[in-house]
Amino acid sequence: MSVHARERRTTPARIARPIALHTIVIVIGVFVIVPIVYGVLGGFKDNPQLSNNPIGLPAPWVPENYTNVLASSDFWRQVFNSSLIALSTALVTVAVSALAAFVFARFAFRGRELLFTIFAAGLMFPFAVAILPLFIILRFFGLLNNPLGVILPQAAFGLALTIIILRSFFRSIPHEVEEAAILDGCTPFGFFWRILLPMARPALATVSVLAVVNSWNNFFLPLVVFNDKVWWTLPVGVQQFSGQYSADTAKILAYVVLAMIPALAFYAVAERQLIGGLTAGATKG
Amino acid sequence: MKTTKGPESAVTASPVPRRLIPPTQPRAPKNQGKARKRITIILFLLPGVILFSLLVLAPILLAMYSSVFKWNGFGLLPTNFVGLDNFTRLLDNEIFLGDLRRGALLIVLSLVVQLPLSLAIALLLNQKMRLRAVYRLLFFAPYVLSEVIAAVLFSMLLSPERGLANEVLGFLGLGSSSFLSEPDTVMFSLFVVITWKYFGFYVILYLAGRQSIPKELTEAAQIDGCGPWHVFRYVTLPLLGPTIRITIFLSVIGTIQLFDLVYVLTGGGPVHASETLGVTMYDIGFNRFQVGYASAISVVMFLLSLVFAIGYQRFVLKRDLDGATTTMGGGRR
Numbered sequence A: 001m002s003v004h005a006r007e008r009r010t011t012p013a014r015i016a017r018p019i020a021l022h023t024i025v026i027v028i029g030v031f032v033i034v035p036i037v038y039g040v041l042g043g044f045k046d047n048p049q050l051s052n053n054p055i056g057l058p059a060p061w062v063p064e065n066y067t068n069v070l071a072s073s074d075f076w077r078q079v080f081n082s083s084l085i086a087l088s089t090a091l092v093t094v095a096v097s098a099l100a101a102f103v104f105a106r107f108a109f110r111g112r113e114l115l116f117t118i119f120a121a122g123l124m125f126p127f128a129v130a131i132l133p134l135f136i137i138l139r140f141f142g143l144l145n146n147p148l149g150v151i152l153p154q155a156a157f158g159l160a161l162t163i164i165i166l167r168s169f170f171r172s173i174p175h176e177v178e179e180a181a182i183l184d185g186c187t188p189f190g191f192f193w194r195i196l197l198p199m200a201r202p203a204l205a206t207v208s209v210l211a212v213v214n215s216w217n218n219f220f221l222p223l224v225v226f227n228d229k230v231w232w233t234l235p236v237g238v239q240q241f242s243g244q245y246s247a248d249t250a251k252i253l254a255y256v257v258l259a260m261i262p263a264l265a266f267y268a269v270a271e272r273q274l275i276g277g278l279t280a281g282a283t284k285g
Numbered sequence B: 001m002k003t004t005k006g007p008e009s010a011v012t013a014s015p016v017p018r019r020l021i022p023p024t025q026p027r028a029p030k031n032q033g034k035a036r037k038r039i040t041i042i043l044f045l046l047p048g049v050i051l052f053s054l055l056v057l058a059p060i061l062l063a064m065y066s067s068v069f070k071w072n073g074f075g076l077l078p079t080n081f082v083g084l085d086n087f088t089r090l091l092d093n094e095i096f097l098g099d100l101r102r103g104a105l106l107i108v109l110s111l112v113v114q115l116p117l118s119l120a121i122a123l124l125l126n127q128k129m130r131l132r133a134v135y136r137l138l139f140f141a142p143y144v145l146s147e148v149i150a151a152v153l154f155s156m157l158l159s160p161e162r163g164l165a166n167e168v169l170g171f172l173g174l175g176s177s178s179f180l181s182e183p184d185t186v187m188f189s190l191f192v193v194i195t196w197k198y199f200g201f202y203v204i205l206y207l208a209g210r211q212s213i214p215k216e217l218t219e220a221a222q223i224d225g226c227g228p229w230h231v232f233r234y235v236t237l238p239l240l241g242p243t244i245r246i247t248i249f250l251s252v253i254g255t256i257q258l259f260d261l262v263y264v265l266t267g268g269g270p271v272h273a274s275e276t277l278g279v280t281m282y283d284i285g286f287n288r289f290q291v292g293y294a295s296a297i298s299v300v301m302f303l304l305s306l307v308f309a310i311g312y313q314r315f316v317l318k319r320d321l322d323g324a325t326t327t328m329g330g331g332r333r
Helices: A002-007 A012-043 A047-052 A064-071 A073-106 A112-124 A127-140 A148-171 A175-183 A188-199 A201-217 A220-225 A234-244 A249-284 B005-013 B030-066 B085-091 B094-126 B132-144 B147-157 B164-171 B183-211 B215-223 B228-239 B241-256 B260-265 B277-287 B291-328
Strands: none
Touching (some): A012 B132, A012 B147, A073 A188, A127 B030, A127 B277, A127 B291, A148 A201, A175 A188, A188 B030, A201 A249, A220 A234, A234 B260, A249 B241, B030 B291, B094 B241, B147 B183, B183 B241, B183 B260, B215 B228, B228 B241, B260 B277, B277 B291
């Protein structure tokens, strides 16, 4: 112990530095976690408790706020809608993008770079710009109050990023692989389907995770497309619920907390793909 | 067409040099191969092109088109042409002009406070420390939640009667504030919520950028006698340049289209003190059915993003792309 200490020269600075470091990081951690903990605990209080005792633990613990939400069919319907729409969006986005990215990565033809640039430029078209005309177009096609009215536009707006990420991955697969496949009698589609896609599994997982998260958190589009509460997704449901029960803070907190569990659980499972995808998207995009 | 096991192994086992083996379609004339290739290209691109044209390009064109009409939004296309009236009206619209000022304020705050803060945190997290992975996981968590959830959570937290924030202020002897219902404080409250939601995203990007800087470079600087500040100033910061420029880009584009958070947190209030372009556009288009007028705001948002993106790419991102053209193949951004 003493040898060790002498070796590392325990000057005050050596001790102070890690302590300072940890203090700063912990303060930031508190800033991040307090709103969430406040929500979780608040959901276990009733409203008089929230007014008199906003900081402390609930006394007594009131589980009714949570159990009422869990017993409501509206909540589960919204979980179902969000899941259905997120999974379908991911499926459509990735399938359509993979086909296009394959062509962009491995075929030479005139106008390729121009077309790719147009797709890639989709990255900077903010969703909010298109929402009003999108609404009119969806109404024209009879897609209002229809999950496809959210799935298809989300997929269309997801194409840019997905194509960019997949194209750069497809390009990294050596040409020899393709030559060998073609020599062995593969059609372009056969090569794409039986060789390229299986090899691209990590990239496909990444872009699917991104599509799921973006869809899950989308609010603007479902807000305008779904008048009928049958199709409301969780964000719309949370917003409507908080408007409806604006006086009942505890109830809203319980609803919000339960609504964030699926997203956090998904994050816990797919953290690597999500972060990998976002950094890849930001640097390649 | 399908490869069976037989010929495949025969091919690999055969002593004939590879290039003597006839290509895929031995009997197909060259033209047919070309046509096949063209058909493949078209078929593969078709779904993407249709989806993108109908649901990304068409709406943007329709927004531009309807921005020069007076239109209540019925039918598919407007008919009452009014020229640039909608845009001149916008220039007299105090709310719209306020949106631009507030957007500028948020951008400045992001560039001066949020991004440097995120960079500092990323550099802290880059040090060897216990629980580093846990902190990283925690800081990024708000990014995964939808803006609606963040907004509802904070509207409770900041509420004057039952909120936690006032309790803390009172405990510290700082009096109380109504954060979201005062025009003077609402933008800063909004900025705090934006920071809570998004700083973790920037931390992750900076961390990725920092970790791609080879250790040898910082070590060499240290050996040459650089203190921590000089290592940061002359090695880390310049090498983080591309990442920093990207985050600035994302931050500005994100601010131009900010909607969900504001709509749920304040609805743009009190008296438009926190309204953004998106909220004004929504209100005019979906609540008052002045679709032409609202489309003019969409067009402004689009042009702002476009001009910024193109200008930024030309003058700021250019040097980053110059080195990267091998991987991007002339693609943009």
